[in-house]
Amino acid sequence: MILITGATGTVGRPLVELLKSREITVRAVSRSADGALPAGVEPVIADLARPESLAPALEGVSTLFVHPRAVGESAGKLLAMAAEQGVRRVVVLSAINVDDDPAYQPSRQNGDRNKEVEDAVTGSELPWVAVRSSTFAVNAIGMFGAQVRAGDVVRGPYANFAESSIHEADLAAVIAHALLHDDLDGRRIPVTGPQSLTHEEQVAVIGTVLGRSLTFVEVPAEAAAEGLVARGIPGAFVTALMARYARGAGQPAEVTDQVERILGRPARTFADWVGDHTHAFLRDTASPA
Structure with a gap:
């Protein structure tokens, strides 16, 4: 079982669809029931500002995808809960500019806390992968x-x-690989178009x-x-x-070849x-x- 946070957003939606197309059991977390999900995907309505509300949904989960905008300042508590529930791997979406001066990251003005969430994941006791994305083409x-x-x-x-804008389908495919395989564990991976x-x-x-x-x-x-x-x-x-x-x-x-290396085909x-x-x-x- 894979649990996806931010499941109805720009990255979460194609990620859920891709995993479901591979017949992977998915539990999809969102704040409301507004976003339609593929048939057979288990929806979970939770307020991640109160991560304890997600505790029941972590039961039986082997792998967790952490979307920084969805999780925000609750990342540390969520990771601790995941470890307690037996989650075995965590993959976090981050940004290619995450190590830049915070003043140089416009998304922080919209509430994004990529650095804090990535640090919570990489500092947890779970095996992890951090996928650092360039600008979304969308x-x-x-x-x-x-x-x-x-x-x-x-x-x-x-x-x-x-x-070096990245297609959201490529980003979802890289994240799916990280969720399903352990060859990327412990890496911070810059992915671009x-x-x-x-x-x-x-x-x-x-x-x-x-x-x-x-x-x-x-x-x-x-x-x-x-x-x-x-x-x-x-x-x-x-x-x-x-x-x-x-x-x-x-x-x-910056342009990297990580999409091609990981997926075995050129990036879109x-x-x-x-x-x-x-x-x-x-x-x-x-x-x-």
Whole structure:
């Protein structure tokens, strides 16, 4: 039995689906019953701010997946409970920039505590694997989706800031391998997509996959920040994000071959990801061509 926290999110959902497709018994934890799960997956509704609420669900579990956003500050208590219940392995999702200065990690402004959760897992008495992910490719929907749906010009800051975005299906497959096998135990594994692409290059790839000619127009960081805040994105996050872009502008993103090494096949490209998510970029029918 494998227990998955954050089971209905960007990573948890494809992970649950992949494990179920391999006929693995899965117990899927979420905060509410809103997210549909594959048939045969056992749903568990729990508030992980109160990890004791998960105690009954740990019975009979051999392996635990810890999602840092779902578990947060409760990681230490959850790991202690897991050990008491006989869990034999734990895999944690972390971030490729987890060792950077916290001020350089915008996600912390949204409550993520990747470092603290990873430390709780690696400091536990259980065999562990830490999967340190690069930026999720799905973030491109929030960055570019609305503008691509509305027209052929995408405006944004730092045209030459690069990411090595990873397809969520590849990330789920790496995590599944770590859950099912022990060859990665004790490792902190940086996983990325196979390419470093700038914002401008990502928009060009989206256009190519859609069969459209898209143009990226760089705008000043201050104007971009004002626009994000106007859309309701917290100012502290926006400030940290723009600072991250400024520090990394003009530099290639880190690219690793860990996905291919672990899965025995090449990582999916950003174009592959766009092809799997074209619905997010289709033109708004109410918008002018």
